[in-house]
Amino acid sequence: MAAGSFFGSFDPSAFINALILGISIASIWLIAALGLTIIYGTAGVINMAHGEFIMLGAYSSYMLQNYFGLPFLLCVPAAFVIVAAVGLVLERGLIRYLYKRPLDTLLATFGVSLVLMQGVRLIFGSDPKYLAVPSIFTSNFQLGFVNISAFRVIVLAITIAAVVALWALFYRTRFGVQVRAVMQDKEMAASFGINSDRVYMLTFALGAGLAGLAGSLFGVLNIVLPTMGMGYVVQAFLVVVVGGGTLIGSVVAGGATGELQSIFAYFTNDTFARFVLYVLIVVFLRVRPQGLFAPSATRR
Amino acid sequence: MNIYHNATAQWLAYGVFFVLLAVVPMFVDDSFLLNQFATYGVFGLLALSISLCWGFGGILNLGQGIPFGLGAYGMAMTMQMQSQDASNPIPPFMLNNSLDHLPWFWEPFRHTALGIILALVVPTLFCAIFGGLMFRARVSGPFFAIMTLAMLSAWYTLILDVQPYTNGANGITPPGALKFGDYAIDPYSPVAYWSVLALLAVATVGGRLMTRSRFGLVVQAVRGDAERVRFLGYNVAGYETTIYTIAGFIAAVAGCCWVALTQYVSPAQLDTTFSLSMVIWAGIGGRLSLIGAIIGAFLIQGAQSYLGDTFLNTWLLVLGGFFILVVRFLPKGLAGLLETILGRFPLPQRGNSNGNSAQRLYPQPGE
Amino acid sequence: MGFLEIKQLCKSFDTTPVINDFSIEIVELTLCCLVGPNGAGKTTTMDLITGRQKPTSGQILFCEDDITGLDEHVIARRGIGRKFQVPAVFRDLTVRQNLEVAYSRSTNPLKNIFRFSDPGFVQKLEQVVAQAGLSERLNVEAGILSHGETQWLEIGMVLMQDPRLLLLDEPVAGMTEAEIEKTVAIFKELKKTNTLVVVEHDMAFVREIADVVTVMHMGSLLAQGPISEIEANARVREVYLGEAEA
Numbered sequence: 011m012a013a014g015s016f017f018g019s020f021d022p023s024a025f026i027n028a029l030i031l032g033i034s035i036a037s038i039w040l041i042a043a044l045g046l047t048i049i050y051g052t053a054g055v056i057n058m059a060h061g062e063f064i065m066l067g068a069y070s071s072y073m074l075q076n077y078f079g080l081p082f083l084l085c086v087p088a089a090f091v092i093v094a095a096v097g098l099v100l101e102r103g104l105i106r107y108l109y110k111r112p113l114d115t116l117l118a119t120f121g122v123s124l125v126l127m128q129g130v131r132l133i134f135g136s137d138p139k140y141l142a143v144p145s146i147f148t149s150n151f152q153l154g155f156v157n158i159s160a161f162r163v164i165v166l167a168i169t170i171a172a173v174v175a176l177w178a179l180f181y182r183t184r185f186g187v188q189v190r191a192v193m194q195d196k197e198m199a200a201s202f203g204i205n206s207d208r209v210y211m212l213t214f215a216l217g218a219g220l221a222g223l224a225g226s227l228f229g230v231l232n233i234v235l236p237t238m239g240m241g242y243v244v245q246a247f248l249v250v251v252v253g254g255g256t257l258i259g260s261v262v263a264g265g266a267t268g269e270l271q272s273i274f275a276y277f278t279n280d281t282f283a284r285f286v287l288y289v290l291i292v293v294f295l296r297v298r299p300q301g302l303f304a305p306s307a308t309r310r
Numbered sequence: 311m312n313i314y315h316n317a318t319a320q321w322l323a324y325g326v327f328f329v330l331l332a333v334v335p336m337f338v339d340d341s342f343l344l345n346q347f348a349t350y351g352v353f354g355l356l357a358l359s360i361s362l363c364w365g366f367g368g369i370l371n372l373g374q375g376i377p378f379g380l381g382a383y384g385m386a387m388t389m390q391m392q393s394q395d396a397s398n399p400i401p402p403f404m405l406n407n408s409l410d411h412l413p414w415f416w417e418p419f420r421h422t423a424l425g426i427i428l429a430l431v432v433p434t435l436f437c438a439i440f441g442g443l444m445f446r447a448r449v450s451g452p453f454f455a456i457m458t459l460a461m462l463s464a465w466y467t468l469i470l471d472v473q474p475y476t477n478g479a480n481g482i483t484p485p486g487a488l489k490f491g492d493y494a495i496d497p498y499s500p501v502a503y504w505s506v507l508a509l510l511a512v513a514t515v516g517g518r519l520m521t522r523s524r525f526g527l528v529v530q531a532v533r534g535d536a537e538r539v540r541f542l543g544y545n546v547a548g549y550e551t552t553i554y555t556i557a558g559f560i561a562a563v564a565g566c567c568w569v570a571l572t573q574y575v576s577p578a579q580l581d582t583t584f585s586l587s588m589v590i591w592a593g594i595g596g597r598l599s600l601i602g603a604i605i606g607a608f609l610i611q612g613a614q615s616y617l618g619d620t621f622l623n624t625w626l627l628v629l630g631g632f633f634i635l636v637v638r639f640l641p642k643g644l645a646g647l648l649e650t651i652l653g654r655f656p657l658p659q660r661g662n663s664n665g666n667s668a669q670r671l672y673p674q675p676g677e
Numbered sequence: 678m679g680f681l682e683i684k685q686l687c688k689s690f691d692t693t694p695v696i697n698d699f700s701i702e703i704v705e706l707t708l709c710c711l712v713g714p715n716g717a718g719k720t721t722t723m724d725l726i727t728g729r730q731k732p733t734s735g736q737i738l739f740c741e742d743d744i745t746g747l748d749e750h751v752i753a754r755r756g757i758g759r760k761f762q763v764p765a766v767f768r769d770l771t772v773r774q775n776l777e778v779a780y781s782r783s784t785n786p787l788k789n790i791f792r793f794s795d796p797g798f799v800q801k802l803e804q805v806v807a808q809a810g811l812s813e814r815l816n817v818e819a820g821i822l823s824h825g826e827t828q829w830l831e832i833g834m835v836l837m838q839d840p841r842l843l844l845l846d847e848p849v850a851g852m853t854e855a856e857i858e859k860t861v862a863i864f865k866e867l868k869k870t871n872t873l874v875v876v877e878h879d880m881a882f883v884r885e886i887a888d889v890v891t892v893m894h895m896g897s898l899l900a901q902g903p904i905s906e907i908e909a910n911a912r913v914r915e916v917y918l919g920e921a922e923a
Contacts, residue, residue, distance in 0.1 A: 056452040107638060113370050116452050117593060118637040120586060124630030128623050240582060244463045247456045281471035288464035292443055292457065299447040524777075525789035527770075531778040534767040541727060542838060543753035543781040552786040 027156050028276035029269065034162040036268025037169040040261060041227065042242045043249035044172055045220035047260040050250055052193055052213040054112055055105060058119040060246060061239025062126040063218050067093050067225020068234045069130055072139045082143045082230075086168075089226035090219040097218020101211050109210070123239070131236040138233040147230070165227050172220065176257055189213060248291055254301025262302055267291070312656070314649040324518070327601055328511045335500035345498045346615065348571050350608050351506035355564035357591040357607035358513055358600055363557035364589065365597030366521050368533030369550060370451070373458030375585035376465050377433035377558035379575075381565025383469070383476065384429025386575040387419040389484035394420075403482070407474035416475075422490065430562050437558030438551060445547040445554070450536065459582065466580040481576025488570045497571045506567050510604070513560050517600050520556070529553050590633050596645025606643065679738075680705035680872055681726070681842060686735035688721060688896075695721050696732070697896040703842075708864060708873040710883045713893035714916070719876045720762060722893070723844050727759050728752040739842065754784065758840030762847050762876075764827040768820030772811055772830055775819050776802055779834035801837060808863055809833035824851045832863075843873045849882055861885045 046060045057063075070092040071085035080088065100122060108115040147161045180186035191199040192206045200206055224242075232238065249267060253259025267287060274283030295301075313319050338344050356378060363371045390401050400412045419425035440461060444454055469476050476482065487494045495502050520526050529549055531539050536546050569575050578584065587610070595606020610629065617625050640646055679702035688696040696718045703709050711719050724730040726737055728749040737745045744752050753759075767775050780798050783789055806812045809829045814822065819830060828848060835843055849857045857879070864886050867873060877883050883890060883904065890907045892899040900910050907913055 056456065104634065104638065111641075112452050113368075113455070114637050114641065116370065116455060117589065118634050120589075121630045121634035121637060124633070125627055128627035128630060131623050132627065244460050244582075248460055251453055251456055279471070281467045285464045285468045288460050291460065292440065295449050295453075295457065296443045296447045299449045299453075520790055522793065523790050524783065524792045524795065525786055527774060527778055528786070528789065530770060531767045531775075534769055535765055537729075537749075538761070538765040538767070539778070540749035541729075541753050541759050542779050542834070543750050544784050545748075545750045545786070549786045552790075 023156075025276060028272045030156050030158060032269035032272030033265075034158065034166060034268075035272050036265045037162075037166040038228070038231070039245045039249050039268050040264030041165065041169040041172060041220070041224045043246040043253075043260050043264055044169075044176065045217035045224070046246050046250050047217075047253065047255060047257060048176065048213055048220070049217035051255040051257070052189055053105075053109060053210045055109070055214070056112065056116040056119070056247075057214075057217070058116055058243070059100070059123040059126060060119075060217075060221055061241075061243030062123040062130075063093050063097065063221030063239070064225035064228060064242055065130065065234075065236065065239040066096060066126060067222030068141070068229030068238065069134060069139070069225075070222065071141055071226040071229055072134075072234050075141060082141065082147075085141075086223060086226045089222040091222075093222025093225070094215045094219030097221075098211065098215040100218070101214040105214060106207070106210065127236050127239070134236070136236060138235050139229075140233060141226070141229040143230050161230055165231070168223075168227065172223070173257070173261060180257065185209075185212070248288070252291060252294065252301055254303045256303045259301055259303035312649065312653045314652040324514065324601060328507070328514075331507055332504065335503055341498035344500065344503050345571060348497070348503040348506045349568065350611055351503070351510045352564045352568045352571065353588075353591065353607040353611050354510050354604040355506075355513055355560055355567070356588045357595065357603040358510070358517060359557040359560035359564070360588050360592040361595075361597050361600050361603035362517050362521070362560070363554055364592060365599075365603065366526065366533065367529050367550065367553040367557075369554055370455040370589070371458050371554065371557065372455050372582070372585055372589060373462035374557070374561050374588050375462050375580045375582070376458075377437055377561040378565040378568070378585075379465065379469070379577075379580035380433035380436065381429050381562030382569045382575040382579050383482070383565075384419070384425065384432060384562075385488075385566040385569040386482040386484055387416060388422055388425030388429060389486065389488050389569065389573070390482055391416070391419045391425065392422060392489055393485045401482075403477040403480070404474060407477075409474045413475050426566065429566050430559065433562040433565070434555055434559045437555040441551040441554040441558075442547070445550040448547070450550075459585075462580060462582060462585055466577055466582075469580060470577045476577075479577060481574060481578070483574050484569070485573075487573065495570060497573065502571060506571065509563060509567065513563070514600050514604070517560075521600075525549070525552070590629065592643075593633060594636050594643050596643030596648075598642055599645035602643055602645030602648075605645075679703060680740065681874075682736075682738040683722075683726070684736040684738070686722070686725060686737065687733045688718075688725060688730065689733050695896050696725065696735075699735075699893070699897055701891055701898060701901065703872060703874060704889075705872050706868065706870075707888040708868050708875065708886055709889045709891055710887040711874055711876045711891050711893065712878070712880075712883060713899070716895075717893040718896040719893055720846060721896075723759065723846055723874075723876065726752075726844060727757060750784070753781075753838070753840075756839075756841035757844065758835035758838040758842070759844045760831045760835050760846060760848060762850070764824075764831045766819045766822075766827055766830050766834070768818065770819060771816050772819055772822070773802070773815045775830060776805060776833055776837050779837035781838060801839070805833050805836045808836065808866075810859070825853065825856045828852060829856075832860075836867075841872060843867070843871055845873065845875045847876055847878065849877065849879055857882060 042064060045063065046057060049055050049057050067089040070089045071082070074080040074085050074088055075082065104118055104122070105115060108118055143161065147164060148159070150157055150159045180189060188199070188204045188209050191202065191204055192209045196206050228238065228242065245267075249260050249264045252267065253261075253263035270290070271283050271287050274286050278286070334347060335344055338347070356374060360371065360374055363369050394401060400409065404412070418428055444457060449457060470478055487496055495505065521530075528539065528544055532546055532549055540546050565579070568579070591607035591610050592603040593606070594610065595604065596602025614622070614625060636643055642649065681703040683699060683701050686696050686699045687694065699718070699722065711722065713719055721730065725732050728744075728747050728751070731746045735745070736743060739755060739757065742755070744755060767778065770778070777798065780795060780801060782795055782797070783792060806815065809832060811826070811829060811833060814826060819827070822830060828851065832845070832848060835845070849860050852860065861882065864873065864875070868888075875886070887904050889901065890904050891901045892907060892913050894916050899916065900907055900913050
């Protein structure tokens with residue numbers, strides 16, 4: 011590899027390790043971005059409270075585990091259901107009045123994120139919480155010269171499962187057809203008897219639920235804090251922006267940005283890698299502002 | 311006709327507003343309080359810049375902390391270098407981080423004038439380049455907002471990370487007040503307060519004139535329908551970049567004032583929460599009204615420091631809820647509420663209502 | 678040499694051709710009506726002329742200059758004004774402000790910061806307002822205008838630009854009979870000093886105003902000529918008039 015000569019010592023096994031770590035980073039960013047993608051892709055809503063939905067997912071797992079003794083593997087689907095319910099309430103109570111004002115939905119959901127973050131802080135306090143997982147997940151395993159933690163493999167597996175499930179939902183079910191019809195032309199879909207209101211409501215709840223699912227996983231990868239959502243939301247947004255708001259776009263964008271982050275980090279360090287990546291994304295948008303895979307909009 | 315829309319009444323309200331703010335030092339003996347009021351002026355500048363960019367230009371900017379923070383770091387570097395001399399050439403924190411010579415990009419800050427110029431030019435240039443790139447690619451609306459947020463978080467982590475050059479999370483604490491030659495500006499003096507107020511007044515009047523110019527008119531048209539403006543022969547990206555850059559310049563000025571007043575800067579100035587609260591000030595005060603946005607900043611920051619740290623969490627919870635209500639029911643903020651109320655009373659004898667509106671617009675600073 | 682020449686224009690979305698080897702020539706100081714069934718590519722042609730979309734291949738010449746693929750604002754400054762199918766006015770600005778924005782003699786943002794009025798604006802405003810009949814409504818917000826008035830305002834905005842070529846997409850859609858009559862009068866007046874291309878479905882209106890009628894079908898030129906010729910053309914009757922009534 012030519013890059014090696016530029017950066018002095020080049021260790022192929024460490025580089026391959028970085029590539030594999032990149033897949034793991036990609037899966038984390040992607041699962042963080044999945045909910046955001048379908049909410050943005052369907053309803054055009056930029057949900058600033060997405061990070062706090064993730065945080066809520068982590069806290070609901072923590073709560074179920076510590077107060078009700080639920081095993082971790084059951085906490086994951088439970089977090090999905092609880093946060094989906096929160097999302098449903100939010101959509102009915104606030105978001106549905108703002109669909110015509112995209113910037114205002116962004117702002118209103120930012121207000122929501124503030125309320126959720128402070129609410130959780132008032133209830134649970136600012137000190138970190140931890141999620142316990144079965145010991146088999148905490149082990150590392152060796153694959154040739156590559157060393158990776160078992161839980162990161164679990165996250166990757168769940169991400170793949172979630173993407174496949176979403177794909178099946180959108181392209182293989184009646185509901186999926188309705189969603190895609192509403193995305194293309196809301197009025198036209200309505201004239202075919204599709205209740206777009208209901209479609210928006212369900213997609214929003216689904217997106218929120220996916221954030222909750224991600225949160226229950228992130229709670230294991232990291233400590234659980236009221237502010238933890240902030241750390242994920244920017245990356246998740248970038249995945250959506252680069253991908254153009256489609257499911258396939260997010261998968262590709264999540265993979266690309268995750269790998270790039272890991273490769274840059276191999277040559278420099280995590281922080282600088284993030285800076286370089288963000289600047290690259292700005293340059294990328296200069297060339298392709300609509301993202302990788304964007305549905306085209308028309309105007310008469 | 312609604313008195314709210316009367317240009318004379320508006321100018322009068324502006325005059326009364328700034329005159330009342332100017333006499334505050336006559337009634338405040340506590341120099342710490344005065345210093346605090348002066349920092350509200352900085353928040354006012356930030357709210358004003360958001361109002362110009364978002365309210366008039368329709369460009370939601372969640373990364374106003376970038377020009378603010380970069381300006382603040384530039385000023386902090388300038389003031390830090392003022393206390394270094396031949397026997398003690400480099401700042402102490404660098405020694406602690408085992409640097410034995412001054413990094414090249416610190417060199418220009420040895421000269422106060424050059425340092426301040428850089429503190430203003432670098433953030434402005436950043437906005438021009440970043441804005442230019444984004445707007446020429448026609449990234450707009452929510453996507454642009456997300457990109458500003460991403461850039462903000464990139465700068466935040468970068469400044470935090472290069473600890474030897476910026477002192478990381480501890481930030482830079484220049485030991486002395488800002489000096490011009492032999493004259494030091496005591497941050498606790500009325501002079502400092504008036505200086506900030508004067509900058510705020512100039513920026514407000516300048517901003518208002520700008521919104522009434524042809525430029526301002528086109529910018530408002532871009533807010534309504536950017537594409538239509540293109541077909542009238544205007545380079546929309548140029549207009550968007552210009553208003554975004556002007557707002558960035560005002561934020562950079564605010565950043566310089568901030569450090570001159572507090573003698574402190576840290577990555578917290580580039581924190582996402584701070585940049586988002588600027589948007590909240592302008593949103594609640596009224597993004598379409600320059601004074602409304604400034605008053606929004608005064609009210610919210612004032613309430614925050616009045617309630618103190620004990621109630622901070624509850625306060626942020628209430629603030630978040632209030633902001634949701636404003637977005638949902640009062641898109642024009644408190645200024646819009648005033649507009650509606652004044653609209654109920656069609657213009658009677660002028661003298662009377664001018665006085666009324668001016669009084670309504672006047673807040674107690676730090677109330 | 679023509680005033681506006683379109684040569685072998687093609688435009689595809691993905692792989693679907695929308696405009697297919699389309700060539701026409703517009704003569705100066707005439708009014709050309711562009712007609713054709715839905716999906717014939719009329720609006721896309723306007724998009725391509727005004728730079729809103731870039732052609733896949735082909736060339737557009739305006740006054741013998743190649744304007745293919747230039748940016749919208751550059752093309753607008755060359756003297757091509759456009760009115761959209763769905764009236765696009767600035768709803769939160771007053772009618773007067775709308776017209777002021779449209780009077781785009783000075784377009785430099787930095788210079789415009791220090792400019793509060795334009796010489797010649799008031800005179801032009803009076804002229805356009807008289808033509809478009811908006812004098813009563815100058816100080817109301819454009820958002821509260823009726824549909825017909827909004828159409829008028831947008832036509833007025835195009836006139837403020839003083840373009841040499843006007844592209845008007847369905848200018849009389851949604852207008853009452855009386856309003857259409859007034860539009861006809863204005864267009865006849867405009868023809869003396871400007872060149873117009875009008876997309877319109879209202880055949881009575883086309884009959885009134887058109888010097889030349891160009892019929893598009895499936896992205897290509899089907900027929901071109903005076904209205905009498907077009908109406909007698911068997912192919913046109915078959916694909917256009919037949920389909921339009923269906």
